[in-house]
Amino acid sequence: MTTVIVATGNPGKLHEMQAYLKTLSWELALKPPEIEVDETGQTFLENARLKASQVAIATQRWAIADDSGLMVDALDGAPGIYSARYGSSDADRIERLLRELGDSENRQAQFVCALAVARPSGAIALETEGICLGKILKAPRGSGGFGYDPIFYVPAQGKTFAEMGRAEKEKYSHRGVAFEQIMPALKQLEI
Numbered sequence: 001m002t003t004v005i006v007a008t009g010n011p012g013k014l015h016e017m018q019a020y021l022k023t024l025s026w027e028l029a030l031k032p033p034e035i036e037v038d039e040t041g042q043t044f045l046e047n048a049r050l051k052a053s054q055v056a057i058a059t060q061r062w063a064i065a066d067d068s069g070l071m072v073d074a075l076d077g078a079p080g081i082y083s084a085r086y087g088s089s090d091a092d093r094i095e096r097l098l099r100e101l102g103d104s105e106n107r108q109a110q111f112v113c114a115l116a117v118a119r120p121s122g123a124i125a126l127e128t129e130g131i132c133l134g135k136i137l138k139a140p141r142g143s144g145g146f147g148y149d150p151i152f153y154v155p156a157q158g159k160t161f162a163e164m165g166r167a168e169k170e171k172y173s174h175r176g177v178a179f180e181q182i183m184p185a186l187k188q189l190e191i
């Protein structure tokens, strides 16, 4: 079984990737903590590529990375690649987003998830970007999920991410879309 390094130090993200990639005969492992990658890209894809490539080179193994965040139209795409750094806690980030959006009529937003897979040489073998369209509510709804989930309403499902069950969010989220898009090519990869 080939070991693929997940370019994250977060065990939660490793488990999430394991769920999406369960049909592949890959063994996934966390990146060693001493390998640090600066996320200096200007887009989700650039950051995913950077993480996958640098972790692959440092470990001399295949690596997979994701980078995701929320883009709000009326805020010119903010918080975007700064989604995690937009505040010091989930509550803080939600509060800041709602404050900056104020009473704006335009609540349109999208969650984006970029995925990149790198060869042991660091060369990018595959990449994709999954998108989930939604609207920013004026107040949080639901108790599931994490991050901006309680204020992200998906009209197609009639629920916020925080009101969806785990499997439902896994399917319709930006991450679910990205993994569905990349899966046929992942299965073809001769790892």
Ligand code: IMP
Pocket: 066, 067, 068, 069, 070, 083, 084, 093, 111, 145, 146, 147, 148, 149, 161, 173
């Ligand atoms: P990362 O790519 O996992 O580091 O995610 C960046 C940040 O985007 C997270 O810290 C969250 O604030 C936000 N984010 C990404 N995906 C989701 C999601 O599915 N729900 C809520 N927030 C998310």
